[in-house]
Amino acid sequence: MEKGYVHVYTGNGKGKTTAALGLSLRAVCAGKKVYFGQFIKGMKYSELESQKFLPNFEIHQFGRNCFIFNKPTEEDIRLAKEGLETCRKILSGGLYDIVVLDELNIAVYYNLFTIDEAIEVIKNRVPHVEVIVTGRYADEKLIEFADLVTEMKEIKHYYKKGVPARKGIEN
Template sequence: MEGPKRQKPYAKPQGERRGLLLVYTGDGKGKSTAAFGLALRAHGRGLKVRIFQFIKHATARFGEHRAFALLGIPVEGLGDGFTWKSQDLDRSAALAREGWQRAKEALLSGAYDLVVLDEATYPLRYGWVPLEEFLEALSARPPHVHVVVTGRGAPEALLALADTVTEMRKVKHAFDQGVPAQRGIEH
């Protein structure tokens, strides 16, 4: 046990305020959930938010889609679901490339203060979206635009470019104990 801190444990940063690149990666749960929490925080402060999901399909209606729709935050599914369920990986790759073009346009437009690129590490890892093009777009975005990239196995070059990287690490998971996914809690 320890007592509460009585003095601020850090000095106030003196750097510029600018759009940040945050990466949530790792094998633990919570990458998308953290990104969605940040999206809610930004929306609550009046920032304009746009979310792209690279694996979810365009007609997905998961809990986050329903909640964001009520708040007026656009969420666009760019994929066709889990790759192991895909009937045509060439189609999955084409959807990722087409979706990346829409996401890149939104990112570079400056119309949004926060752009979430959920599950974007997967098309990067599979070679469906060129890593160099992805990194160039992140670097070329308007200075006020914050970006969150989520997904397992984030490429080292993306981690190097990021301002903040959080790695989610699985310590224990109910699924490993035979508990199936539960609607509204985890999937």
Template structure:
């Protein structure tokens, strides 16, 4: 299946649900027969979405990270993993086998300087016309907001994390 025109979607903000929304879109797209590439940056395959998405025909999961940078600073390996990931995603996009590509947490990778925003802007500019791309993560640069066709900001109003509740199995991870 192929879209006649693919758009650029951006999910950003400090609220919970950006990756979850991208997962939902991936499932919907796969259900419609679309081929999906779900590329997660700064994460490892230990998140539970990998358990189910790997079972869904038409969804390919890739991870390019060793864990989120919630605490701590990036190390050389983080730069290397993100750069290799973006190169692999560009190569896969050029095969034109995908209808939807999710770049999960790519905004955070740009924010931490692990990849130049121009690399991602070029990826968007050079994408096939029929390819839909979703960029997720807080700290979206204004240039991503400007180039995107759809921007959704997830805003935290209240979160139990501030009460000392850490990420829970099956809910946040």
């Protein structure tokens, strides 16, 4: 790829991380190298096993073993900032063709770092690197900066009927 574009997958509907994982699978199958950084997340998700099955796919989490529901802790902030610094190095290193910044929008929403810091990290990437940013509440600055923005809109979800996250589907 000569020029990498910036994608944003946002909205309240299910499927943002799943879409990024799908694009990652497609890229790996095309011989590309993918780095998948998960902000906020520290829980055990099935996709963490993907490195065992997919060559050229690397995934890391930058969160605790719980989700932020109220005010973030100092630990949440520290982990997110360390994750952003790791992603800065990955994006400017040029070793990967695709870099996913999963739940970066939520990290910004919870003020773990600023949207300006996030955009600066993305801007300073090697030009061929494609970037995918996921998470609800995408900041308007990111939407303006991005080349592609997709909004996932929830119409109906079985979670509201009490169906918990299922392994291999939501988890």
